[in-house]
Amino acid sequence: MTRRQRIISIAGGAFGLVSVLAFIGLSVFALLATTGLRGAVAFDAYTLAILRFTLWQAGLSTLLSLLFALPVARALARQRHFVGRRWLIRLMALPMGLPVLIGALGLIGIWGRNGMINDLLALLGKQQPVNIYGLSGILLAHVFFNMPLAVRLLLAGLERQPPEYWRIAASLGMTRMSIFRLIEWPALRGLLPGIAGLIFMLCATSFTLVLTLGGGPGATTLEVAIYQALRFDFDPPKAVALASLQLVITALLLAVLTLMPPPEDGAMTDERPIRRMDGEGTTARLCDGVVLALSAGFLLAPLLDILVAGLKSDLVKLVLEPAVGRALATSFAIAIPAALVCLVLSWLFITARATLQSLRHKTMLSRLLFRLIGATSSLVLLVPAIVLATGWFLGLRQFGDTAPFAAPIVVAINAIMALPFTMRVLAPAMAVHRHRTLRLCESLGISGFAKWRLIDWPGLKRPFLMALSFAMALSLGDLGAVALFGSDKLITLPWLLYSRMGSYRTTDADGLALLLGLVCLLLTILGTAGGQSEEKS
Template sequence: MNNRVTPLLPGVLSAGLIAALVLSAISALISQATELSPLQIWRDPYLRHVTGFSFYQALLSTLLSIIPAIPTAYALSRRRFPGRELLLRLFAMTLVLPVLVAVFGLLTIYGKSGLLAELFKAADQSLPFSIYGLNGILLAHVFLNFPLATRLLLQSLEGIPFEQHKLATHLGIRGWNKFRFIAWPRLRQQLPHVVGLIFMLCFTSFAVIMSLGGGPKATTIELAIYQALRYDFDLAGGAILALWQMLICSGLVLFTQRFAKPLSTLSGSTSQQQQDQFDHWHAKAWDWLWISFALLLVLPPLLAVVGAGLNSKLPTLLTEPALWQAIANSLKIASLSCMAALIGGVSILLTSRHWRLQQKKLPADGIELLGTIILVTPGLVLSTGIFLLLRQYTDVFAAAFWVIVGVNALMALPYVIKTLSQPMLHVAQQYNPLCQSLGMYGLSRLRLVEWRALRKPIAQALAIGFVLSLGDLGAIALFGSQDFQTLPLYLFQLLGSYQMDAAAVAALLLLLLSLGLFTLVEKILIRTP
């Protein structure tokens, strides 16, 4: 009986704590929204505009990310070249790349004083566009989400069974027909998942809009919440907007799940087996066009961050106590957040795994959904509710550190659950009979079986959670102050005061910390015996 109860306890406690926190935050929001009515949104022209712009920029960003990702993923599935794995690794890095680093890199290339502007100036021309406003928002979202979409679609294409490629070759199916009959059915299964994820990321985007938008014409719901609370101290207005965003996000998740289909689990083909023997020069040219596009989109901003950061301000900024204090705060918050997310995620997955092995799919799906609730309740919305909740009992800014740790842990939790869900289930399916026959439970099973089998996905989950928290601007933007800063907030303030050389150094440090620690955490845990 004890063995039946034990796996349920950690997950139920973790899920209950998350549910209590979210419900308390929502209750605090509702208590401030004295005139809670959806009609209030439509009566206010500004709120209507903010809602409309949020949908408009998210839709355009998603289309501009997904449409080129399809031919790029197809090209990468057919071509093998030196540096391909490095390019895919670079694509993976954009998932954890701090948004402000990406913004700074884009400003260095496409800004008013950027490299492209200098080239136009040398030709006695002016830059034909401004990176601020909708143009910059779309550019930043494509830079961040196009690589993610490409990797997800490529994984789907690499799951096509080799027998299908072999049959297509035997029947002489090539070119457009091969894409139509072999690749597209697989892509069509994955597209609803990818579209839903990227639309949600763009719809709830905060740092990009705050850095490159923010004017009356380029404000989203998320930024309007921040402005209402931080600048106007309009608690009721911020609460109504936060509830409105949560309602929209919930609808979007349900809408996406309605069209999403489960992916086939057939074994995929190896990279060499997918090569088409009917490989004409125009197919190669088409593929290399999209691979070159990917390189030109992703590489220049990252190289620009490195080049711009190596300037005369580097020695001066490295002597600033405020910089090192911001770095120390970021590392503390990231360390605690990723550990809390891992503990919470593993606890929930132990319970969901136990139920799945007993064929109780509904409660297993339900408890995992609670763990990913941050996808429906964006970080700034949750931060708003916690802010309103705590201000009744204590000085919110005095407790800012722990609030940010908690919010960042919840933000990392969906990634932990998505990364570990299938590996943990497979380990249990494979080793449960053996462990039961040997009487192996508790810490001995954890050390000898679970840790050895799950070390790599655990390292990935920890690394992603760590770097996501390290580069987050959402919660710290609401709770931060001159006395309490993280490196992203420090960088944002330098950008806001147009100290571009100092900002370049801070962006370089944030980039090096993110990518270096991401790799270090993975390597240490994977190599640990």
């Protein structure tokens, strides 16, 4: 790269970094300046009770997710050749891309008072139905979303074990317990702290699930309490106290998380011909088959309930309803710019880091900038969406009505919240592409827009489309920022869905959930279609 190109690349990364830090910093500053530090330290018994519940439900959710994930991951690792294994692993990835509100509605359809589980229990003579609301519902929903994530990460660790281990275990006639103690557990032991920390962080900062399934003051987390303090009570000092406490908790969790090795999801890339003798017996296959069937049923049942319930609603009438059309248009009007802003920021950050890393003479400033850009994706986890929205809501309120600023703020928050995911998709792809094409471009003297059109875009089209579709799906399914800024002038599809659920219009809610799910599924298909056609050609 020429000196001018290096300057432009580093300046672009610095501009993106300053923009993100300024947006987050202004939100935090407005949060503390609105009522002063007095509001941030005035914690009462109610606040401490919410804190205890937040940490308690996150700890229980993490423990249950790992307890259920371990046998499923081990069964998938042992049974490598059954029909449908690849699709079952892909099913484990589906809840991670599913809008949270849709998953919650599907769980209500299966586990709710009038759901399939309670109907079966009633046939067996049980009078007391299962209660989906409260702590039990929150735990169930968190296991539904986080157990598949843990399965994929644990499976990746098991499949990284050398094939020779399994051949030696078979030749020595080791029992399944000995294999677990001597081979599997050493591979899983180093992964569990990182996976547990990641799931705990996700559960502690959960908003939509707790808002939907919380069931009252006894089952409220910090993020939901912040929303209630502003949306219903309009108590800014209380909201500031809760938001400040949330910042402290997420900072501590993030600090602990950085000390743990990040787990890698490689479950779909490892297809080595490994033979596991401990999984070939009839008893082993039967036990593993039961575990895998139960896990598949647990994940598929809510999704099928959404499909069936949505088809029972009057979809045509719902789609033609003006409110639904406006909500869908508003969702796309937010999702498209949010995804594009997120992609631009990701491109600037990744390109700047690569340029800084290639410098022969690194200064203290270049090293600092390199680390700050690398930490940006983790920094956005420090300030959850509801805390960002609270700071901007309180700051903009000083200037009057917040409605004119609502849409741009929601776009910016959604773009920043999607950064960790898009950078994870783009960073490895851009690194490989840069390694393959750098010398070619230098020898041909191609740079600027010509390089992008002829070299970069054909080689990076697939990861860019994947990142774009994923960022749009995240924005389309978001309820955090919209829940605070939502009004008659800003109604997205998830907010309309939540409103219909709250007004007991369950048929409309089922139809809207199916519509939102189909839109997100279509985005995922479109995001991967370009790469697939390119590979075939």
